[in-house]
Amino acid sequence: MSAQDFLFEIGGEELPPKSLLTLATALQDSVTEGLAKAGLAHAGVTFFAAPRRLAIYITQLIAQQPDRTIAVDGPPVKAAFSADGQPTQAALGFAKKNGIDISQVDRSGEKLRYVREVKGEAAIDLLPSIFDHALKTLPVAKRMRWGASRVEFVRPMHWLVMLYGTDVVPAKLLDIHSGRTSFGHRFHHPQAVALKHAQDYRDAMRGAHVVADFAERRSLIEQRVNALAAAEGGIALMPASLLDEVTALVEWPVPLVCSFEQRFLAVPQEALISTMQDNQKYFCLINQQGQLLARFITVANIDSPSPEKIVAGNEKVVRPRLTDAEFFFNQDKKITLAERNERLKNVVFQAQLGTVYAKAERVSALAAQIAAQIGGDVEQARLAGLLCKSDLASEMVSEFPELQGIAGYHYARHEGLPSEVALALNEQYLPRFSGDVLPTVKTGQAVALADKLDTLTGIFGIGQPPTGSKDPFALRRAALGVLRILIEGELAIDLEKLVQLASDGHGRALSVSTTAADVFDFLLARYRAMYEEQGISVDVIQAVQACRPTVARDFDRRVKAVAAFRTLPAATALAAANKRVSNILAKEAASAGEIQDALLQNGAERDLAVAVKALSAQVAPLYAAGDYAAALTALASLREPVDRFFTEVMVMADDPAVRANRLRLLSWLRALFLRVADISQLS
Numbered sequence: 001m002s003a004q005d006f007l008f009e010i011g012g013e014e015l016p017p018k019s020l021l022t023l024a025t026a027l028q029d030s031v032t033e034g035l036a037k038a039g040l041a042h043a044g045v046t047f048f049a050a051p052r053r054l055a056i057y058i059t060q061l062i063a064q065q066p067d068r069t070i071a072v073d074g075p076p077v078k079a080a081f082s083a084d085g086q087p088t089q090a091a092l093g094f095a096k097k098n099g100i101d102i103s104q105v106d107r108s109g110e111k112l113r114y115v116r117e118v119k120g121e122a123a124i125d126l127l128p129s130i131f132d133h134a135l136k137t138l139p140v141a142k143r144m145r146w147g148a149s150r151v152e153f154v155r156p157m158h159w160l161v162m163l164y165g166t167d168v169v170p171a172k173l174l175d176i177h178s179g180r181t182s183f184g185h186r187f188h189h190p191q192a193v194a195l196k197h198a199q200d201y202r203d204a205m206r207g208a209h210v211v212a213d214f215a216e217r218r219s220l221i222e223q224r225v226n227a228l229a230a231a232e233g234g235i236a237l238m239p240a241s242l243l244d245e246v247t248a249l250v251e252w253p254v255p256l257v258c259s260f261e262q263r264f265l266a267v268p269q270e271a272l273i274s275t276m277q278d279n280q281k282y283f284c285l286i287n288q289q290g291q292l293l294a295r296f297i298t299v300a301n302i303d304s305p306s307p308e309k310i311v312a313g314n315e316k317v318v319r320p321r322l323t324d325a326e327f328f329f330n331q332d333k334k335i336t337l338a339e340r341n342e343r344l345k346n347v348v349f350q351a352q353l354g355t356v357y358a359k360a361e362r363v364s365a366l367a368a369q370i371a372a373q374i375g376g377d378v379e380q381a382r383l384a385g386l387l388c389k390s391d392l393a394s395e396m397v398s399e400f401p402e403l404q405g406i407a408g409y410h411y412a413r414h415e416g417l418p419s420e421v422a423l424a425l426n427e428q429y430l431p432r433f434s435g436d437v438l439p440t441v442k443t444g445q446a447v448a449l450a451d452k453l454d455t456l457t458g459i460f461g462i463g464q465p466p467t468g469s470k471d472p473f474a475l476r477r478a479a480l481g482v483l484r485i486l487i488e489g490e491l492a493i494d495l496e497k498l499v500q501l502a503s504d505g506h507g508r509a510l511s512v513s514t515t516a517a518d519v520f521d522f523l524l525a526r527y528r529a530m531y532e533e534q535g536i537s538v539d540v541i542q543a544v545q546a547c548r549p550t551v552a553r554d555f556d557r558r559v560k561a562v563a564a565f566r567t568l569p570a571a572t573a574l575a576a577a578n579k580r581v582s583n584i585l586a587k588e589a590a591s592a593g594e595i596q597d598a599l600l601q602n603g604a605e606r607d608l609a610v611a612v613k614a615l616s617a618q619v620a621p622l623y624a625a626g627d628y629a630a631a632l633t634a635l636a637s638l639r640e641p642v643d644r645f646f647t648e649v650m651v652m653a654d655d656p657a658v659r660a661n662r663l664r665l666l667s668w669l670r671a672l673f674l675r676v677a678d679i680s681q682l683s
């Protein structure tokens with residue numbers, strides 16, 4: 001069956017840069033799915049995306065669907081015909097539904113069946129509906145209309161190309177008739193571009209000053225910006241999201257180096273970087289020490305004969321924004337953080353939980369208690385907690401909300417506050433996202449934990465925990481942050497007690513009496529999300545969760561020990577044995593006390609008792625040291641005596657004393673493992 005390359009391009013006004021890549025990939029996915037449903041084989045589907053166009057290129061698309069046989073089953077033959085061979089209503093209905101006479105129905109099997117041959121349709125007849133569906137189902141937040149048309153799309157579209165090899169595929173999409181005419185760069189090549197063959201697309205667009213391939217354009221920008229940055233003796237800051245957005249803004253990228261006055265470098269560089277990246281889409285330059293240079297790179301969408309004019313224009317545009325940041329910083333420095341804190345007494349954190357200042361007081365008290373437990377400076381933690389929200393009342397944060405914490409750090413340094421206090425004002429928000437860095441100083445750890453736990457207990461305490469996908473207070477992220485700080489910071493704090501302290505700090509403001517227990521359960525459940533990301537299987541996590549460890553660092557050690565244990569040859573048998581023991585003890589509770597050697601009647605139970613007692617002594621110091629991996633490795637030696645016990649010994653003996661002694665033995669056995677996890681949960 002012959003095959004040709006196919007090109008689809010829809011073009012018009014500039015598409016939203018932040019969603020261009022999403023639109024292109026969604027279009028590609030939808031078309032790929034549509035081709036599969038239609039049975040149209042091909043060698044690959046790729047997308048092109050530029051500010052004024054979305055395109056799909058299908059390599060070696062077959063010209064026609066293959067012919068196929070469709071078999072439709074109907075009612076049972078017995079129900080389809082009466083005793084005298086006359087068709088029933090069920091049979092007649094089946095024939096009518098398929099548009100055939102009853103004589104055309106196959107009645108040789110248990111059910112009526114109608115088999116028909118369906119001739120494959122031509123690809124050019126199927127493609128319009130595939131692309132129409134794909135365009136209508138694109139993830140467009142807000143569609144618009146243009147002209148007199150009732151058609152809606154993300155932006156007004158003006159041309160449509162649909163080429164199968166050299167042939168135009170007749171179609172009308174978004175009220176535009178298909179053709180072979182595209183258009184080039186708005187300024188460099190505004191005239192039409194006639195495409196003879198689908199394969200001409202990439203080169204024809206390049207000749208019209210359009211790099212249509214998004215990935216190619218992105219790579220060009222990245223390479224050229226890095227080269228220009230190196231020539232300036234710096235390193236370009238290129239967040240992936242910014243690089244994607246700039247790529248979506250230009251069709252013919254031309255990076256240019258610009259500069260600003262040295263005096264602006266006295267302003268916190270985070271503010272300068274923020275305004276240049278977010279508002280102007282510039283790539284900032286830093287030196288090897290991470291300090292901002294008075295240089296930035298803009299990516300023009302035009303190859304100008306006078307690039308210096310573009311440079312001057314961008315330098316003129318950025319100056320007022322940097323001046324604003326400088327003004328805010330200088331104004332904020334006139335007021336101390338403590339004085340600014342007073343303003344927070346009139347700012348509500350949450351209606352039932354009081355003001356932001358009240359929250360800072362709670363965080364201060366809790367941070368001091370945490371600092372005492374982790375060997376930090378109690379007074380510095382108390383001060384940092386009290387000032388932790390003060391920069392929210394600053395001009396800088398009002399203009400640049402993303403600088404909360406960072407602004408506080410700079411103002412604290414300006415005031416001459418201890419460096420740990422200054423760092424803590426920024427580190428209170430860490431980690432801000434998955435994989436983010438953690439607080440580096442103990443005061444930062446104390447304040448970060450206190451802030452997150454205060455929010456968790458407060459919101460849970462007023463009956464507003466996360467539900468489904470709704471989490472307006474980002475409590476799931478806060479919980480994961482707490483766990484990461486405790487685990488990766490190697491902080492041996494009892495989390496259950498810490499949650500209770502945080503809950504108590506709210507006084508009578510909380511309406512839910514079980515707040516502390518609810519928050520601890522919530523934190524316990526968040527381990528699953530954290531360890532699943534690390535590739536730990538769910539049953540391993542659940543085995544440790546069943547024991548409800550209250551120290552996060554301890555939980556981490558147990559999970560890793562159980563994950564290693566389950567790879568041992570003995571793990572499966574011991575997990576099954578533990579499950580059996582668990583079921584027995586759930587029905588027949590064992591009495592407390594020592595195992596009575598005199599009541600051990602069978603060799604297998606004597607051997608198991610000896611092994612359990614010996615291992616109890618052997619693993620005790622390992623458990624005390626938190627070396628769970630070594631303890632479980634030692635317990636793996638129980639496989640043979642446990643297997644023999646269940647093969648040769650009847651636990652529920654007739655003699656009550658013997659039965660009770662055997663149950664105590666099993667209870668001792670299970671307790672050895674429960675010091676780490678409930679391994680009966682392992683699958």
